[in-house]
Amino acid sequence: MRLLIKKEPISRVSPDGERFTALMEEKKVDAIKQAPVEKSSLIDTVRDMSYQGSGPGKLSTESLIAQTEQVLTKIESVKETLETPDLNLKSPAHVKLLENKLSHIDESLKIALSKAGVEYEPQTQNLTSVQATADNPNPISRFLGYVTDGQWQLENLYNELNTMGKMNQQLSPANMLAIQIKVGQIGQELQLFYSLLSKALESVKTIMNIQV
Secondary structure (H helix, E strand, O other): OOOOOOOOOOOOOOOOHHHHHHHHHHHHHHHHHHOOOOOOOHHHHHHHHHOOOOOOOOOOHHHHHHHHHHHHHHHHHHHHHHOOOOOOOOOHHHHHHHHHHHHHHHHHHHHHHHHOOOOOOOOHHHOOHHHHHHHOOOHHHHHHHHHHHHHHHHHHHHHHHHHHHHOOOOOOHHHHHHHHHHHHHHHHHHHHHHHHHHHHHHHHHHHHHHHO
């Protein structure tokens, strides 16, 4: 005897067109968010600069002059701090960190000057570091000498860019970009140097107060 099994009718859900469209849009948004962002290479940046024409925001001799002037202002502030009477710094760790920052500034200056066609000429006769090493162990004097020399080098770059601007001369986009990057790095290193110097001097004051 064959049993008859009654099958329940399968209920079918009518397609929801609006929900389907919404889901597809969500997938598109997710795909865009997850898509890797292509980073522009130095060559791409230089190429884009070459096609910018004279539009706003273009890297130019004038913008480099303004950037260099800002960094010169920072150097002057650092010098004023270093020229404060009776400053002293004896911690070897602090001295090493600060000297490293000054070394990085010097390397960036050399590259920036070379890209502008200016020869790097250390003004040793203007440095107090030689005398400080021989007669005065205070590293503050050495720092002041290095910063003064860096200021002189950056002023040479500033004057060269000013001359080029007055003569309507332009460096190549690659050289202008290199100068912009290096002058920016000099500004950052100066800021770090100033911050480290301030903290080191605060530490010295704290120790002196404790001893007193």
